[in-house]
Amino acid sequence: MANKRVTLADVAAAAGVAPATASLVLADRGFELRISEAAQIKVRQAASLLGYRPNAVSQGLRTGTTSTIGFISDNIATSQLAGNTIKGALEAARSQGFMLFIAETDGDAATELATIHAMMDRQVDGIILATMFTRYHEPPAIVDEGIPTILLNNLPNSRRPLDAVVPDEITAGWTAADYMIEAGHQKIHLLGAGPLPSDVPPDSIAAVQRLQGIQERLSAEGLVPLSYHPMPDWIPVNGRAAMEAVLAQDPFPEAIICFNDRVALGAYQVLQEHGLRIPDDVSVVSFDDFDIAGWMRPGLTTIAIPHRAMGRMAVELLLARIRDIGGSDQSPGAVHRVPMPLHVRESVRGQNDDI
Amino acid sequence: MANKRVTLADVAAAAGVAPATASLVLADRGFELRISEAAQIKVRQAASLLGYRPNAVSQGLRTGTTSTIGFISDNIATSQLAGNTIKGALEAARSQGFMLFIAETDGDAATELATIHAMMDRQVDGIILATMFTRYHEPPAIVDEGIPTILLNNLPNSRRPLDAVVPDEITAGWTAADYMIEAGHQKIHLLGAGPLPSDVPPDSIAAVQRLQGIQERLSAEGLVPLSYHPMPDWIPVNGRAAMEAVLAQDPFPEAIICFNDRVALGAYQVLQEHGLRIPDDVSVVSFDDFDIAGWMRPGLTTIAIPHRAMGRMAVELLLARIRDIGGSDQSPGAVHRVPMPLHVRESVRGQNDDI
DNA sequence: CCGAGTTGCTAAAACGTATTAGCATGACCA
DNA sequence: TGGTCATGCTAATACGTTTTAGCAACTCGG
Numbered sequence: 001m002a003n004k005r006v007t008l009a010d011v012a013a014a015a016g017v018a019p020a021t022a023s024l025v026l027a028d029r030g031f032e033l034r035i036s037e038a039a040q041i042k043v044r045q046a047a048s049l050l051g052y053r054p055n056a057v058s059q060g061l062r063t064g065t066t067s068t069i070g071f072i073s074d075n076i077a078t079s080q081l082a083g084n085t086i087k088g089a090l091e092a093a094r095s096q097g098f099m100l101f102i103a104e105t106d107g108d109a110a111t112e113l114a115t116i117h118a119m120m121d122r123q124v125d126g127i128i129l130a131t132m133f134t135r136y137h138e139p140p141a142i143v144d145e146g147i148p149t150i151l152l153n154n155l156p157n158s159r160r161p162l163d164a165v166v167p168d169e170i171t172a173g174w175t176a177a178d179y180m181i182e183a184g185h186q187k188i189h190l191l192g193a194g195p196l197p198s199d200v201p202p203d204s205i206a207a208v209q210r211l212q213g214i215q216e217r218l219s220a221e222g223l224v225p226l227s228y229h230p231m232p233d234w235i236p237v238n239g240r241a242a243m244e245a246v247l248a249q250d251p252f253p254e255a256i257i258c259f260n261d262r263v264a265l266g267a268y269q270v271l272q273e274h275g276l277r278i279p280d281d282v283s284v285v286s287f288d289d290f291d292i293a294g295w296m297r298p299g300l301t302t303i304a305i306p307h308r309a310m311g312r313m314a315v316e317l318l319l320a321r322i323r324d325i326g327g328s329d330q331s332p333g334a335v336h337r338v339p340m341p342l343h344v345r346e347s348v349r350g351q352n353d354d355i
Numbered sequence: 356m357a358n359k360r361v362t363l364a365d366v367a368a369a370a371g372v373a374p375a376t377a378s379l380v381l382a383d384r385g386f387e388l389r390i391s392e393a394a395q396i397k398v399r400q401a402a403s404l405l406g407y408r409p410n411a412v413s414q415g416l417r418t419g420t421t422s423t424i425g426f427i428s429d430n431i432a433t434s435q436l437a438g439n440t441i442k443g444a445l446e447a448a449r450s451q452g453f454m455l456f457i458a459e460t461d462g463d464a465a466t467e468l469a470t471i472h473a474m475m476d477r478q479v480d481g482i483i484l485a486t487m488f489t490r491y492h493e494p495p496a497i498v499d500e501g502i503p504t505i506l507l508n509n510l511p512n513s514r515r516p517l518d519a520v521v522p523d524e525i526t527a528g529w530t531a532a533d534y535m536i537e538a539g540h541q542k543i544h545l546l547g548a549g550p551l552p553s554d555v556p557p558d559s560i561a562a563v564q565r566l567q568g569i570q571e572r573l574s575a576e577g578l579v580p581l582s583y584h585p586m587p588d589w590i591p592v593n594g595r596a597a598m599e600a601v602l603a604q605d606p607f608p609e610a611i612i613c614f615n616d617r618v619a620l621g622a623y624q625v626l627q628e629h630g631l632r633i634p635d636d637v638s639v640v641s642f643d644d645f646d647i648a649g650w651m652r653p654g655l656t657t658i659a660i661p662h663r664a665m666g667r668m669a670v671e672l673l674l675a676r677i678r679d680i681g682g683s684d685q686s687p688g689a690v691h692r693v694p695m696p697l698h699v700r701e702s703v704r705g706q707n708d709d710i
Numbered sequence: 711c712c713g714a715g716t717t718g719c720t721a722a723a724a725c726g727t728a729t730t731a732g733c734a735t736g737a738c739c740a
Numbered sequence: 741t742g743g744t745c746a747t748g749c750t751a752a753t754a755c756g757t758t759t760t761a762g763c764a765a766c767t768c769g770g
Contacts (some may be wrong), residue, residue, distance in 0.1 A: 021720070573715080
């Protein structure tokens with residue numbers, strides 16, 4: 001019934017050698033330590049015959065290293081964002097033989113600290129502190145001193161010796177405006193932000209930087225947005241209201257940049273209710289590339305948040321740091337900006353249609 | 356720089372007792388083993404003063420138990436399903452001091468086995484085998500014999516001594532039809548399944564059972580569906596096609612049951628293009644309760660998959676089994692069906708509008 | 711035939727905890 | 741005064757590895 005796991009001692013006994021010998025052979029240090037080829041073969045055969053698998057807990061205790069990393073997020077369940085971020089992290093970890101502990105803090109600092117402790121108790125080799133929306137987040141002090149840590153999708157307010165991985169929102173904003181301009185549009189309405197940084201959802205790096213990128217590209221052309229429509233949350237109902245406001249002031253708008261796909265969904269609904277055709281009458285560009293962007297009619301052209309790539313990069317940076325451990329020529333505190341790819345669908349008129 | 360962790364030996368030394376004494380006191384076995392109150396106080400003070408936290412890896416090696424469970428899923432990133440399932444699992448685990456290893460297999464059996472091994476190497480106390488869609492899934496033989504295991508959102512083909520947690524799809528189908536009937540509808544079109552079990556996406560328990568529940572409720576009324584529209588995938592584009600087919604045959608349909616929200620999204624689009632109003636002209640009910648159900652206009656009445664409750668229940672069952680370990684009066688092999696709640700929005704006409 | 715060097719392996723300790731058996735010490739009873 | 745018993749603690753071991761120091765046996769040059 002309870003057939004015990006086979007241990008290194010079992011292998012050694014079966015091979016007729018001491019446990020130390022078996023350990024050396026299986027760690028490929030046989031030649032280095034002058035174990036005869038014959039003995040090595042015996043050990044390997046015994047190991048595979050018995051189906052030996054080293055006990056990772058014991059290795060962890062002995063070596064202090066567990067091939068395990070902790071992934072701590074404020075909110076795991078928010079849309080599919082979480083899924084792809086974790087997927088990327090899992091892929092990168094798996095490819096290097098690491099497992100992931102995953103935990104959620106609900107944004108509570110005490111829970112976050114307790115979770116970090118619980119993971120350190122389990123001797124994780126490193127920690128990723130993720131947020132599901134790009135924002136500022138001050139990690140607890142404990143991560144500065146001991147354990148390798150990477151921030152994912154967030155930045156600390158103060159200067160901290162921690163690497164961070166965030167999407168390149170400024171370039172994304174630039175790209176959105178550029179795509180409209182290249183399509184021949186000059187009169188662009190903005191749904192989701194005001195002209196001032198304060199007109200933007202608080203703590204939202206995405207909002208500030210998308211706006212900044214858009215403004216940069218427009219002003220390079222001598223342009224400014226035709227109208228701004230700030231809103232407290234980027235949700236469909238606010239997108240609807242903003243779109244109504246646009247139409248009240250400009251019954252035949254030409255181009256709309258929505259600050260995310262849910263806002264765009266609301267805008268679509270209103271445009272269609274008013275009999276305006278996308279993209280023939282009005283072009284729409286958005287950000288995020290949620291699943292719905294592909295389901296909407298016409299398909300929404302939008303700039304994707306590279307969740308999967310970010311998850312992967314965070315793990316890769318962390319593993320590099322773990323391997324490194326001594327040589328701190330890594331310049332910790334670096335911010336890694338991951339490109340946000342434009343996903344072209346059908347919501348912007350062809351670039352050669354007119355003008 | 357590298358200030359070592361404080362160990363039990365440190366605490367013992369600070370308190371002026373042997374490590375064994377400290378261990379007993381901190382395990383609350385002090386009185387049982389006749390440690391004087393004075394000594395107990397000294398130990399506790401030393402522990403809290405030094406900030407002692409037991410090394411879980413060492414405990415794991417010593418006790419064979421790690422307060423850790425493995426959550427293995429075929430696909431972690433599929434919509435927000437994953438998020439809520441994991442959220443529920445995390446909540447239940449956290450409330451009992453357990454951590455979760457999370458891994459993804461991409462549906463590959465070899466990866467699944469390797470992952471189970473990797474987790475057993477780390478001495479997890481139990482394993483949850485999850486799928487992101489309700490379906491049949493044969494877990495590897497290894498889980499039968501040793502480690503406590505719960506199947507989440509899937510059922511084995513053959514009889515296995517494993518508990519499973521699945522949504523109660525039959526009752527959900529019954530509820531969908533019942534809601535339509537109570538609203539006074541008798542002529543109901545089905546988008547997403549054919550009349551035969553074989554007209555349904557293969558392996559999809561949801562399809563078979565939703566259909567079964569619908570048919571049961573209808574036949575209790577002496578009714579049958581007005582039309583069936585099977586499709587290989589429940590995605591918006593197929594929902595559009597099916598809705599067009601309905602209209603070709605019945606230009607003024609009364610009631611539509613869609614087999615999921617994405618199909619309903621496609622149906623909405625076509626209905627709106629044809630100038631038909633929901634719910635005034637046609638009522639729509641669906642399954643899943645994705646986020647989009649709340650974003651669509653009018654809000655979609657839909658029967659939710661209780662992902663969070665399922666995740667929570669899976670962990671709770673697993674922890675019960677882990678605690679139990681000896682007394683196998685648990686009747687393993689039980690299937691736990693979690694109720695699927697109806698989420699009423701605005702896509703079905705009021706029940707007293709007419710009859 | 712002796713010392714030095716090489717070859718091939720192993721004993722032992724260590725990681726940090728939990729647990730069992732048992733050792734002093736004093737109290738109490740006969 | 742000697743034996744028994746309760747009290748209060750600790751030594752020692754085990755969990756399964758990794759790693760270092762070193763032992764035994766053999767070879768070889770002089």
